[in-house]
Amino acid sequence: MNTPTRADAHPDNLISRFEATFGAAPDGVWAAPGRVNLIGEHTDYNEGFVLPFAIDKRATTAVRLRDDSTVRLLSTSGDDGIVEANAASLIPGRAPGWAKYPLGVVWALQQRGVEVPGFDLLLDSDVPLGAGLSSSHAIECAVVTALNELTGAGLSAQEMVLLTQHAENAFVGAPTGIMDQSASLRGTSGHAVFLDCRDQSVQLVPFEAQESGLVLLVIDTKVSHSHADGGYASRRASCELGAEVLGVRALRDVAVADLQNASEVLDPTTFRRVRHIVTENGRVLRTVETLRSQGPAHIGDLLDASHASMRDDFEISCPELDLAVDTARIHGAIGARMTGGGFGGSAIALTPVEHEQDVRDAVVRAFAEAGFTRPEIFTVTPSAGAERIQ
Numbered sequence: 429m430n431t432p433t434r435a436d437a438h439p440d441n442l443i444s445r446f447e448a449t450f451g452a453a454p455d456g457v458w459a460a461p462g463r464v465n466l467i468g469e470h471t472d473y474n475e476g477f478v479l480p481f482a483i484d485k486r487a488t489t490a491v492r493l494r495d496d497s498t499v500r501l502l503s504t505s506g507d508d509g510i511v512e513a514n515a516a517s518l519i520p521g522r523a524p525g526w527a528k529y530p531l532g533v534v535w536a537l538q539q540r541g542v543e544v545p546g547f548d549l550l551l552d553s554d555v556p557l558g559a560g561l562s563s564s565h566a567i568e569c570a571v572v573t574a575l576n577e578l579t580g581a582g583l584s585a586q587e588m589v590l591l592t593q594h595a596e597n598a599f600v601g602a603p604t605g606i607m608d609q610s611a612s613l614r615g616t617s618g619h620a621v622f623l624d625c626r627d628q629s630v631q632l633v634p635f636e637a638q639e640s641g642l643v644l645l646v647i648d649t650k651v652s653h654s655h656a657d658g659g660y661a662s663r664r665a666s667c668e669l670g671a672e673v674l675g676v677r678a679l680r681d682v683a684v685a686d687l688q689n690a691s692e693v694l695d696p697t698t699f700r701r702v703r704h705i706v707t708e709n710g711r712v713l714r715t716v717e718t719l720r721s722q723g724p725a726h727i728g729d730l731l732d733a734s735h736a737s738m739r740d741d742f743e744i745s746c747p748e749l750d751l752a753v754d755t756a757r758i759h760g761a762i763g764a765r766m767t768g769g770g771f772g773g774s775a776i777a778l779t780p781v782e783h784e785q786d787v788r789d790a791v792v793r794a795f796a797e798a799g800f801t802r803p804e805i806f807t808v809t810p811s812a813g814a815e816r817i818q
């Protein structure tokens with residue numbers, strides 16, 4: 429068997445690499461993107477609002493069903509080689525490395541009563557790992573899209589969102605919400621996904637930064653994070669405590685006008701967590717309104733305010749993210765914030781084209797001066813959601 433390398437595993441070559449590795453052609457090739465979140469952080473599991481988009485970086489999987497229950501998984505990156513598992517005996521929390529994402533999807537499908545036979549799978553992804561751009565959800569969304577079609581399960585995009593969330597929560601062990609999968613499965617080119625996380629309704633909001641002379645820069649700080657670590661779960665627990673003490677179903681039900689009372693009944697830390705969620709929901713709604721009425725050049729202040737709230741109230745930023753945001757702003761970005769779950773990962777900086785190079789240079793310089801690892805900086809545009817590509 430040949431082990432493919434990252435360089436020769438471009439999606440165009442994935443089928444021949446699959447054949448060379450597994451000895452037969454795949455049944456098809458499916459791709460699903462990572463995401464950035466424009467605004468609305470940690471609001472998803474509080475039944476609030478988010479505004480992410482599917483990016484032009486994605487996980488691509490070639491898949492072939494088998495006649496037995498053996499699952500063979502190979503990634504074009506890393507040296508793990510082929511990981512083998514038995515689809516009939518999957519145990520939550522036990523799968524190794526990246527294999528837990530496809531196997532979590534198989535397990536969650538089985539939990540829904542879908543019969544999933546064994547399969548061979550070859551993965552190639554250009555979503556950076558640990559960068560807060562949802563590389564793991566991209567894998568899960570590509571796999572669920574493939575298996576949904578191949579098994580004839582007939583799940584809707586909304587159902588696949590909940591299914592992959594269940595895989596993350598109960599199989600992988602990360603207590604995440606529904607934002608990332610919704611962007612990956614329901615995103616479209618040229619649009620951000622305005623998602624109401626209470627009823628899962630989606631409105632597509634045009635986001636064409638280039639038409640306003642802007643680019644959306646991603647600054648990957650290279651500070652790796654994991655939502656299975658304690659920080660994410662402890663923020664979620666604080667939100668649940670806040671909702672319980674305030675007597676609401678979820679923090680979505682707390683209004684800005686309720687914050688005075690909340691400050692009197694909550695301990696100071698829980699109050700600040702609650703204030704972030706309440707004000708962030710308001711910022712999402714104002715961002716959507718502003719994008720629709722005035723366009724992306726007018727959302728900078730909302731991005732800045734979101735970052736300040738995450739830094740000071742939710743306390744999920746880190747020195748590298750703050751430096752990226754502050755430096756981008758000083759050198760010409762019109763708004764910047766960390767994106768994703770926090771504690772590392774990436775910042776986004778909405779930047780006029782004429783300042784793009786200044787921002788890139790200044791951030792790299794500032795990181796070097798601070799003794800931080802050199803960041804990776806690139807642009808992203810709203811792109812297609814999960815789909816079959818071959």
Ligand code: GAF
Pocket residue numbers: 465468469470471472473562604605606607608655768769770
């Ligand atoms: C991570 C989670 F996966 C999302 O569900 C969301 O909570 C996000 O962090 C924070 O907004 O990406």
